[in-house]
Amino acid sequence: MVLITAAASGIGLAAATRLSREGARLALSDLRLDALEARAAELALPRDQLICSATDVRDVRQIEAFVAQAAGAFGRIDVLVNNAGIGRRGQVAGLADEDWRQVMDVTLDSVFYGARAALPHLTRTRGNIVNIASISGLAGDGGNAAYNAAKGAVVNLTRAMAVDHGPDGVRVNAVCPGLTVTPLTRKMRETPAVMDQFEERIPLARAGEADEIAAAIAFLASDEASYVTGVSLAVDGGLTAWTGQPVWRPKRSA
Template sequence: MAWARYPYEGRVVLVTGAGSGIGRSIARGFLEQGATVVVLGRTASSLRTTVQDHPEDRSLVLVCDVTDRAEVGRSVADLLARFGRLDIVISNAGWCEPSDLETFDDDAWHRMHAVNVDAFIILARAVLPALKTSRGNIVAISSVSGIRGDWNQFAYNATKGALNAMVQSLALDLGDHGVRVNAVAPAFTDTQLTRQRLEDPVFAARLLDRLALDRPATPEDIARAVLFLASPDAGYITGAIIPVDGGTTASSGTPRPI
């Protein structure tokens, strides 16, 4: 696919959750723009697939549990030892499962909070010294679920709402250092993990009824927004939560007219 061109040559980018879906598309987008890309996730084979067909001297695969502070710290140290700098961090790793107040157990809540909230804090702390040096930026992958409510997703919505709040507060705290912090908020995105739901005609019809553009997002749709936000063209944008949602959040929830 054709990408808008941004000056990413010589820049080092870290993408978490880069083994599939949105994270894979983001990583490949940066690679195609000439960036050096470090892909981080839990499965080495999936990460290697993400960076295959791209120059080995511009990629690094790091296997890491994003909720483990020590592992994240070692991974950031490894990438700095290899490339000497870090300019852009894409915090993409996330977790979602249905949550009903009466049945959602504490273990599931703690797992979702650890991946969607705690991991962002751990990552931001680990990369901040390098980003201060490079006057770089962070883009978090949030969700429109952090902006509005959903049925049977109160826990996921709570974690993404927390992520949005952290992005805005860190943008204020880090602006004096020239570090920008933003988030992209996708709606439902067509990935390998979600495609089975799209094959349900009832779900697909209800989903499309919410989308002004009449189709779910692709991972490339999200990646395009990320590449813009991380670029110099967005150099005066910080603290923004940008929906990339086909018009989902523009609606009050009323159905399409017949």
């Protein structure tokens, strides 16, 4: 039984789709219940295998209620996918308090709240957590200070929880996507100058698809990854493999 936050679109929806195909019962949450229910209907799961909940992940009580609802309905929790996250552009010197706080509330605090509520259940089932971090949590970006800080904290929180809860049989890992085709990246992807720079820097020369991120989530959540914990898996087309220095390529013969 799998809980997924921010599941109405993008990576969360892709993860729900992939895991439903693999037979998982799902508890899905999103701020927008109408959109969530519309997308969830496309999964064609029986009514007793699916819960949809309107949840504001900034509110600890709402997250706790979502976890309790899922545990009560299904009798167990096996996997928590902490997927919610937002960004606000800006350098530290010019970043407004409310923007910093909102990024931290949604992107970092929700991971803490969700994990804390789910861990007693996961300890009983020897389950696992998959946090959706970012390659922006593995290195810095220009003008993205709040998001870098929040995702970096998610990466290290993942490690800390893996150490703390490994003896209980609970695995905790993170997936770190690079540029991915989702509604949140649409504006960026529709700007040719930006995409040209990405394609120059990504060895696979393209953005990732949400289904490709979902495949990594499904692996880490599965028994196939039974000896994997504390890992932050970059799924980025090779972007973080590159130092950023000029690339030498051999001349092609005519």
